[in-house]
Amino acid sequence: MRIRLTLEWDGRSFMGWQRQAHGPSVQAAVEDAFAAAFREPVVAHAAGRTDAGVHALAMPALVETARNVTPFRVMEALNYHLRAAGHAVSVLAAEAVDDDWHARFSCTGRAYEYRIVNRRAPLTWEAGLALREARPLDSGAMHAAAQALVGRHDFTTFRSVACQAASPVKTLERLDVVRDGERIVVVAAARSFLHHQVRSMVGCLLLVGRGEWPALRVAEALAARDRAALGLNAPPDGLWFAGATY
């Protein structure tokens, strides 16, 4: 029985998706909840790994079980045991999938949101869920500058030194900057991303928004293919894995 789960989590209390020797991870929370519910060890595979402090609105994950249980019962049991363990992870949906479906390898599109609250006052209920930027941001300039990154490029500049991808070449399908009052959301979509790519792109757009970088500098940073050309890596707080397509 192969089950596709759709997970939501609050990244503030996790070191990221992947199981860690020291510290809580979403993967361990889900696997431990499964073991508690069905007395069976499982390995959970997600569409993407996320860093510490990064959140998920709808992350697909695969679990495979020898038990004869319905997806609905798996969802209910996982939610019960996740809650009992005090983890801020929920299963939004569960469905049976074919043998050839894999959360990571079958994934054809991933979307992230980066949430910015552009105001002077510190955040209250949203602390850790968005980035507060006190300097006024020119979101129009940010959106215009972002378009230089859309398309197929070598994203070496926007890649962490720890990135394990075989190639730095990725096709960025969409990078939109949308403002609604004091709230700005950067939406990024691609088949896949390099490690820290979204946070690195958002970091440079923040510099453009503050007027510290001319818009052209984003294209120059890309062309440099050099991590040293990166202006700023945005913190994880504002980053949300928004969804995946198959």
Added chain:
Amino acid sequence: MRIRLTLEWDGRSFMGWQRQAHGPSVQAAVEDAFAAAFREPVVAHAAGRTDAGVHALAMPALVETARNVTPFRVMEALNYHLRAAGHAVSVLAAEAVDDDWHARFSCTGRAYEYRIVNRRAPLTWEAGLALREARPLDSGAMHAAAQALVGRHDFTTFRSVACQAASPVKTLERLDVVRDGERIVVVAAARSFLHHQVRSMVGCLLLVGRGEWPALRVAEALAARDRAALGLNAPPDGLWFAGATY
């Protein structure tokens, strides 16, 4: 110097606006931050008192000081000291006001939002910030039923036994139920509200939404003018003080 503050707070860590002998309050947090910043005791007055667990998006409050400080400096100093004390309260704006302005007595309109997430999965990042309702809600029926409460009525049914208002008669200007996907927001506006009025109205609308009450029963509960006719008092989690007019 009389200063109007606009406050945002996360109600999860407070016993409400009003200073309490035992437990943290928003009023004490603001007054203590002012004393720490300016070595002067002040009393803060808000547009409305809120219960434990209730949040604010934009609550006007008045402080009066003998010190010769600009509103901007008050805002900055309060935000600094509120943060230093670990309080989830922020000052969004500050401005000088005339002698005849009072946050509570000059207020001519108050608005609340009640946020509901209508889904089976428990909340993660939004726990305590919205009400999760697992049963499918008919938001159209809720909105229709709500209209029976709009206007000038004796709201005794929707008033807590602890309510100190002189009269149970209030004029409800607006009670709208709006759905966006799994999210439902109830918007309530009036010159003033009775204690627990919004939560009590939302509680009855939840019963209508679940199909446990016919819409007509809301009008009957109102006509009963009897607290015993109330079906349900909704929990504070989903309630946000949204703004005030003067």
